[in-house]
Amino acid sequence: MAAVNNAAVNTAAVDPNSLQASLKDALLAALLAGALGLFFLGIRTDIAPGGLAVRTRWGLLLTAMAIVFAGRLLLNLFVFKTKRPVTRAISGSMAGTGSALPTLGWWMGRGLFGFALVLPFFFMTFFPGQQRQYIDLAILIMTYIMLGWGLNIVVGLAGLLDLGYVAFYAVGAYSFALLATNFEFIGFWTALPLAGLLAAFWGMILGFPVLRLRGDYLAIVTLAFGEIIRVVLLNWYDFTGGPNGISGIPKPTFFGLEFSRGEGGFADFFGIEFNSIHRFVYLYYIIFILAIITNIVTMRLRRLPIGRAWEALREDEIACRSLGINTTNTKLTAFAIGAMFGGFAGSFFATRQGFISPESFTFLESAIILAIVVLGGLGSQIGVVIASIVMIGGIELLRNIGFLSQIFGPGFDPTQYRMLIFGLAMVLIMVWKPRGLVSTREPSAVLKEKKKIGADMVAQGEGH
Amino acid sequence: MAAAVQTPADAGETKSWDLDPVLTVEHLTMRFGGLVAINDLSFNVGRGEITALIGPNGAGKTTVFNCVTGFYKPTEGRIAMRHGLGQQAQTVSEVTHSSLKWKPSPEGAVFLLERMPDFEISHHAKVARTFQNIRLFGGMTVLENLLVAQHNPLMRASGFTLGGILGLPGFRKAEQASIDKAVYWLEQVRLIERADDPAADLPYGDQRRLEIARAMCTEPHLLCLDEPAAGLNPRESHELNELLQFIRREHGTSVLLIEHDMGVVMEISDHIVVLDYGVKISDGDPAAVKTDPSVIAAYLGVEDEDLAEKPEVASIVVEALGEEAAEEAGIEIPPARKNGGDK
Ligand SMILES: Nc1ncnc2c1ncn2[C@@H]1O[C@H](COP(=O)(O)OP(=O)(O)O)[C@@H](O)[C@H]1O
Ligand SMILES: [Mg+2]
Numbered sequence: 001m002a003a004v005n006n007a008a009v010n011t012a013a014v015d016p017n018s019l020q021a022s023l024k025d026a027l028l029a030a031l032l033a034g035a036l037g038l039f040f041l042g043i044r045t046d047i048a049p050g051g052l053a054v055r056t057r058w059g060l061l062l063t064a065m066a067i068v069f070a071g072r073l074l075l076n077l078f079v080f081k082t083k084r085p086v087t088r089a090i091s092g093s094m095a096g097t098g099s100a101l102p103t104l105g106w107w108m109g110r111g112l113f114g115f116a117l118v119l120p121f122f123f124m125t126f127f128p129g130q131q132r133q134y135i136d137l138a139i140l141i142m143t144y145i146m147l148g149w150g151l152n153i154v155v156g157l158a159g160l161l162d163l164g165y166v167a168f169y170a171v172g173a174y175s176f177a178l179l180a181t182n183f184e185f186i187g188f189w190t191a192l193p194l195a196g197l198l199a200a201f202w203g204m205i206l207g208f209p210v211l212r213l214r215g216d217y218l219a220i221v222t223l224a225f226g227e228i229i230r231v232v233l234l235n236w237y238d239f240t241g242g243p244n245g246i247s248g249i250p251k252p253t254f255f256g257l258e259f260s261r262g263e264g265g266f267a268d269f270f271g272i273e274f275n276s277i278h279r280f281v282y283l284y285y286i287i288f289i290l291a292i293i294t295n296i297v298t299m300r301l302r303r304l305p306i307g308r309a310w311e312a313l314r315e316d317e318i319a320c321r322s323l324g325i326n327t328t329n330t331k332l333t334a335f336a337i338g339a340m341f342g343g344f345a346g347s348f349f350a351t352r353q354g355f356i357s358p359e360s361f362t363f364l365e366s367a368i369i370l371a372i373v374v375l376g377g378l379g380s381q382i383g384v385v386i387a388s389i390v391m392i393g394g395i396e397l398l399r400n401i402g403f404l405s406q407i408f409g410p411g412f413d414p415t416q417y418r419m420l421i422f423g424l425a426m427v428l429i430m431v432w433k434p435r436g437l438v439s440t441r442e443p444s445a446v447l448k449e450k451k452k453i454g455a456d457m458v459a460q461g462e463g464h
Numbered sequence: 465m466a467a468a469v470q471t472p473a474d475a476g477e478t479k480s481w482d483l484d485p486v487l488t489v490e491h492l493t494m495r496f497g498g499l500v501a502i503n504d505l506s507f508n509v510g511r512g513e514i515t516a517l518i519g520p521n522g523a524g525k526t527t528v529f530n531c532v533t534g535f536y537k538p539t540e541g542r543i544a545m546r547h548g549l550g551q552q553a554q555t556v557s558e559v560t561h562s563s564l565k566w567k568p569s570p571e572g573a574v575f576l577l578e579r580m581p582d583f584e585i586s587h588h589a590k591v592a593r594t595f596q597n598i599r600l601f602g603g604m605t606v607l608e609n610l611l612v613a614q615h616n617p618l619m620r621a622s623g624f625t626l627g628g629i630l631g632l633p634g635f636r637k638a639e640q641a642s643i644d645k646a647v648y649w650l651e652q653v654r655l656i657e658r659a660d661d662p663a664a665d666l667p668y669g670d671q672r673r674l675e676i677a678r679a680m681c682t683e684p685h686l687l688c689l690d691e692p693a694a695g696l697n698p699r700e701s702h703e704l705n706e707l708l709q710f711i712r713r714e715h716g717t718s719v720l721l722i723e724h725d726m727g728v729v730m731e732i733s734d735h736i737v738v739l740d741y742g743v744k745i746s747d748g749d750p751a752a753v754k755t756d757p758s759v760i761a762a763y764l765g766v767e768d769e770d771l772a773e774k775p776e777v778a779s780i781v782v783e784a785l786g787e788e789a790a791e792e793a794g795i796e797i798p799p800a801r802k803n804g805g806d807k
Contacts, residue, residue, distance in 0.1 A: 297629065305611075305618035306625045308604075312612040315601035322533060322593050323613045323682055324586035333625075443605045445643065447659040451605075457664040458603030 022076035030069035037061050109382050116142075116288060120281040135280045139287055139352065141392045143345055146291040148372040148384035149298055150341030155370065156379035157298075157307060158334035159314025159460060161219045164206070164226025165369055168199040168339035170233060170361035172346025175199070177246040177356055178239075188252035192347050199343020200336040202229075207335035211328055226366055233358040245357025249350050254282060287348050294341045295381055301337070303444050310334050311379075311444070315459045368392075375429055377436025378460060386437055395422065479748075481510030481735050484549060486686055486718040487532070487591075488556075492541035494527050494742075501527045502742040505541070509686065509735075511549070514712055514719040516729045519739035520762060525722045526596055528739070529688050532720075533593045534582035541578065545589045547685060548572020587616050592684035594675040596691050596722075602664030606655055606674055609663050610646035613681035618642055649677040653707065669700040673707065680711065687711065688720045693728050701725065705732050730754060738762065 042061040045052045115122070116138075123134040147169065154162045175195035179186045186194075206225050210218050233240045240246065251258065301307040309330045312320050320327055350356050372391060376383025395418045433439060439455035485508035494502040502524045509515045517525050530536040532543055544556050548571030555569035559576055566575040566588065575589035585591050601609050611618070619625070621638030650656040653673040658666060663674060672692055679687055689708075693701045705728060711717050723729045729736060729750070736753040738746040740762040746753050753759055 300629050301625070304622055304625055304629070305615050306622075308608060308612050309615050311604060311608075312601050312615075315603055316599050318535070319595070319599040319601065320612070321535075321582045322586055322595075322599075323615060323678070324583050325612070325615050326583050326587075441603060443608055443660065445605070445607055445611055447607050447643070447647070449660050451660050451662075453603055453605070453662045457662045 019077075022073060025076055025080075026069050026073035029072040030065045033068040034061065034065045037064050109385075112382075112385055120284050124277065124281075132277055132280060135277070135284055137393065137396050139280070139284050140396070141388050142284065142287040142291050143349060143352075144369065144372060144388040144392050145385055146287065146294050146345045146348075147342060147369045148376065148388055149291065149294045149381060150338050150345065151369050151373050152338075152376075152379060152381070152384055153298055153301070153310070153341070154334050154338035155373050157302065157314065158310040158331060159378075160210075160331060160334065161222070162335075162338070163219050163223035163363075163366055163370065164229075165222075165338070165342055166361045166363070166366040167206070167226040167229035168203060168342030169346040169349065169365070170229055170358070171199045171202045171339075172196065172343030173350040173356050173361070174233060174240060174246070174346075175343065176347035176350045177249045180250050180351075181246060181248060187250060188347070188351050192344060195347040196340045196343040199346065200340035203335040203337075203339025203342075204332055206339070207332040210335075211331055223363070223366075226361075226363060230358050230361050233361070241357075243357060243359075245355060245359075246350075247355040249354050249356070251279065251354065252282070252286060252351050283348075283352055287345075287352075290344055290348060294344075297337075298381065306330070306333060308444055371426060375426065375436055377433075377438040377440075377455070379441060379458075380436065380438035383436055383438035390425075391422065394425070479508075479510075479735070481508040481513060481515065483551070484511045485509060485551065486511040486546055487720070488542075488544045488546075489528070489532070490542045490544070492528070492531060492543065493539045494524070494531055494536060495539045500742055502531070502538075502739075505739070505742070505744050507737045507744060507747055509718055509720050511546075511718055512712060512716050513734040514708060514721060514732050515735045515737065516721045516723055516733035517737050517739065518723060518726075518729055519745075523739040524742040525739055526690055527742075529593060529690055529720075529722065532577060532585075532688060533591055534577060534580055534585040538578050543577040545575040545577055545585075545591060545686065546572065547575075547590070586682055586684075590683065590685040591688065592679035592682045592686070593688040594672075594679055594690055594692060596694070598668075598671050598675055600663040600671055600675060600678070603662060605660050606650065606663055606666070607643070607646055607659045609674060609678050610649060610681045611642055613678045614642045614645065645681060649680055652710065653677045669696050672696065672700075673704070676707065676711075680715070680717070684717060686718045686720060690722045691724060692721070693723060693725050701728060704728070708732060 038061065041064055042057060044055050044057055046055050047053075119138055120131075120135050123131045123138075127134055147165070150168075151162065151165045154160050154165070172195040175198040176188070176191045179191045179194060180188070206222065210221050210225075213221055234243055236242070298307075302311070309320065309325050312323075312325065313327060313330055313334075317327055320330070349360070353360075368391070372384055372387045375391070376385070376387035398418050398421070429437065435455035435458075440452040441455070441458050442452060443450065487509040488506075489508075490506045492502055492505040493500070505524075505528065517528060519525055527536065531538045531541075542560065544559075546552055546556075548569065550571055552569050552571055552574055555567055555571075555574045559565075559567045559574050564576075565579045565584070566573055575585075577585055577589060577591070580589065586593075601612060604612070618635075618638060622635045623632065647656065647659075650659055653676065655666070655670055655674055655677070658670070663671065666674060672695075676687075676689065676692065679689075692708075693704055696704060708719055708721070709732060712719055721729075721733065733750060736746070736748065736750055737744060738753060738756070738759050745758045745762055746756040748756075
């Protein structure tokens with residue numbers, strides 16, 4: 001609270017760069033931290049023989065106060081109490097690069113696509129020791145890219161904030177798992193479209209009750225829907241296996257060839273030496289193709305009347321209706337198509353893991369997918385790619401940072417801090433680029449000259 | 465006095481809007497809780513004519529629009545839209561007594577708007593509207609705004625999206641046609657240079673014209689404009705008049721117009737309906753309405769009887785309606801004005 005007050009007061013102050021005011025404010029914050037931390041950090045009770053023993057940790061408390069003091073002082077000097085906050089300078093320069101290099105996104109898209117195309121071979125050539133791990137990570141990132149693109153249809157284009165997207169991911173995964181484990185003849189490739197259709201059907205089911213809802217209510221109902229699906233999966237023991245989940249889900253085959261050692265396998269058929277990496281490469285290409293299909297279809301839809309109607313719906317629903325657009329159907333198609341791609345991704349997830357349980361489909365998953373869409377920039381396809389790489393890749397990267405445990409001691413596990421870092425990164429990006437990394441909108445039709453549309457003009461839709 | 469002015473000349477003859485109405489509003493009542501926003505309102509909109517709906521703020525004009533375009537369900541009343549010539553009384557009564565929303569007739573078709581949801585009114589009954597506070601798709605380009613307005617024909621052409629995804633040639637042609645139509649309207653409203661700019665970037669006057677162009681892209685039979693001249697400067701206001709007359713002349717579109725600027729109303733409308741507190745107080749051609757004392761009283765917020773006795777009121781009337789009208793209405797023109805002094 002002090003921060004808000006001071007920031008407000010100091011815009012009107014005579015000398016905005018006053019060192020004295022900054023020091024005073026930082027000192028105050030440090031004292032506050034000291035008062036708050038007195039019992040939390042300063043005093044600790046330990047179990048000792050014959051009861052509890054009070055132990056004081058003044059060093060820790062003082063360190064915390066010093067950190068608060070220094071952090072607050074730096075913030076004051078560079079952000080809160082200066083006429084030109086660095087945050088504004090940074091966001092200004094970033095906005096500048098965006099408009100100065102309109103083709104940057106285009107080249108980046110091509111570059112990333114090219115790299116993704118050869119990615120498994122890149123890792124096999126340059127990191128033969130860790131190829132499996134890296135390709136696995138690429139598969140994971142690609143899955144999130146696909147989920148992000150699917151959700152982007154609902155949130156980014158149609159402007160309907162959906163906090164329960166993971167429900168469709170779950171429906172896809174369970175549809176595939178149940179179909180494949182109950183019917184011999186159904187393999188991955190037959191189950192995939194069925195799972196997508198079922199997810200689309202559930203998208204419509206969700207669509208109906210939320211059609212009339214606006215704003216926060218829409219967000220809450222979709223959130224509840226996601227939880228309902230998860231709870232049903234958890235408790236419908238006979239059908240879904242409850243918390244034990246479903247195991248023994250078949251792996252995808254390459255035109256009937258399994259990726260197994262020995263007679264009749266993929267390696268045997270092509271006369272190459274068996275290597276377990278083949279299956280990973282194959283999985284990678286499956287999700288790569290699924291994701292690319294998602295992207296192509298979305299880009300196509302944007303240029304079709306239905307996609308334009310989605311975006312118009314995000315801009316102004318009443319105007320849409322005055323132009324004869326059936327907003328009910330338009331919203332339902334957005335939910336259904338978004339859900340369908342979620343369902344495809346879910347089937348892929350099931351076949352990759354070979355085992356699924358409701359634990360994989362918690363709200364956190366929805367939150368991560370939504371964060372990818374929001375960080376990337378609502379409606380931006382390339383933004384989703386960058387955000388997925390940064391977020392999912394970044395989290396995984398933490399696992400592999402060995403030198404940190406040399407600094408903080410052998411007990412230090414950086415992955416435990418991933419949510420903290422994740423949150424911090426989110427706050428920073430939202431401060432600098434409140435509308436996401438790629439916040440410009442590309443027009444869907446051009447008469448003479450294509451001009452990018454700034455984020456400040458584009459409406460966000462319901463529930464944001 | 466009031467009785468004397470009540471259309472003495474036209475008493476016997478039937479008006480064009482009664483003979484060939486594109487829209488008839490009959491006994492329309494709209495209540496919001498205890499508030500009666502419109503009370504038993506009946507009027508006709510003539511085919512190919514410009515009809516003005518005027519009245520003080522809060523009279524219920526926008527509410528009439530919202531009922532006609534399906535945004536509100538009227539509490540009572542019938543709103544009939546006709547495609548094709550004449551009153552089509554037979555078909556109107558047939559539809560009314562059936563549970564249908566509309567029905568083709570020998571002349572065209574009859575639509576009961578109070579039974580239809582808003583988007584069907586635009587799609588099937590071909591009634592387009594603009595809004596008092598402009599509602600454009602601000603983050604989309606000017607061209608995109610006009611393409612969204614052609615959603616329904618384009619959806620059909622794209623095979624409800626499937627054909628479009630596959631890139632069938634039929635859709636390509638339809639899309640080019642829709643762009644051509646958008647270009648045509650952009651030229652008419654002189655926004656062709658700004659086709660690729662976001663709509664939110666346009667100045668206010670341009671946004672108003674774009675909203676009209678967007679409504680016209682739905683190929684309406686009836687165009688409802690809610691205060692299109694609000695906030696325009698005199699030059700823009702004059703251009704708007706010409707645009708409306710062009711629309712009526714070249715496209716045969718009937719126009720229903722809410723307007724505050726009496727100059728605009730008197731100049732371009734064929735028929736004026738005056739509302740006050742949700743009740744119709746006058747209905748006729750501009751000459752008749754202009755001289756109707758109850759209109760003058762409503763606009764000034766005074767009782768009829770007081771009118772002639774207050775010189776300051778009289779001078780406002782003269783300013784608003786012109787000397788001729790005031791004199792016809794039986795208002796004594798204050799001497800100061802007669803002598804040419806302007807204070
Ligand atoms: N949705 C609504 N709910 C309640 N009252 C309304 C609503 N819409 C309009 N009204 C009321 O109806 C009356 C007429 O409003 P309106 O049609 O906007 O007037 P006008 O357009 O002639 O200025 C006003 O008293 C207004 O408050
Ligand atoms: Mg109004």
